[in-house]
Amino acid sequence: MSGAAGAPLTIGVDVPWVTSWSGEQVTGVAPCPSVDGALAIGQAERPGEGRPMYSRNHLFRQRKSVREMRCPMCGEPTAEGDRWTQTGRWTTAGEIRAKGLGVWLPPEFPDDKPLLDAGSIAPLHRACAERALARCPHLKGLDDRELKAFPGAWIVAALSVEARPAHALANVPRKSAAAVSFLQLIGVPDHDAA
Structure with missing residues (x-):
């Protein structure tokens, strides 16, 4: 594992903790502790x-980072007051519903309620966010490129895919089920006022 001019890469400094590596192959669908x-x-x-696959989150580490509010850069837990998003964007409950994720929102949220859609990227420590931006x-x-403070309340939405068994016999019925791929994180500012 080395970078430019053969210098070693350090996870959490040169490569985000949440990044997939070429030696980490997808293993299939199974019960996972990251989603209970x-x-x-x-x-x-x-x-x-192998080599880092920048911009490709490792499936388990991504889910763990969102569920446990772990910094995607260093992998350590973030504390309230030191949670920052680089890629999150302000949106509304109506826009989240229009994207098909309304099932995860409380029905009492009006469509114009502001929300911070962080996508699949958990908040970072400020120091880690600044290092990543640089x-x-x-x-x-x-x-x-503005760092946004992450709200103290949030919603986690499971993004799933249909999991079907590999083709075995044409005359055997195949069952499919939903399998979680990533978790999406939605910050809820002023939650008590909702």
Whole structure:
């Protein structure tokens, strides 16, 4: 695991903790502790093996980062007051519903309620966010590079795919089920006022 001029890459400094590595293959669908034993897409856990696959989150680490509010850069828990989003964008409950994620929102949220859609990226520590903004070419290219404080309340939405068994016999009925791929994070400002 080395970078430019053969210098070693350090997870949490040069490569975000949540990043997939080429040596971490998808393993299939099985119950997963990252989603309380529900079916989820699995992935081998071998950070540092192969080359980093920047902008491709490791499936298990992504879900763990959102569920446990772990910084995607260093992998350590974030504390209230030190949670920042680089890629989150302000939206409304109506826009979230229009994207098909309304099932995750409380029905009493009016369509014009402001929400912070962080997508699949959990908030970072401020120091980690600033380091990532300084080093990551993708983040440097964003139109909106403003760090936004993450609200103290949030909603986690499971993004699922249909999991079907591999083709076995044409005359055997195949069952399918939903399997969680990623978790989406939606910040809820002024939650008590909702």
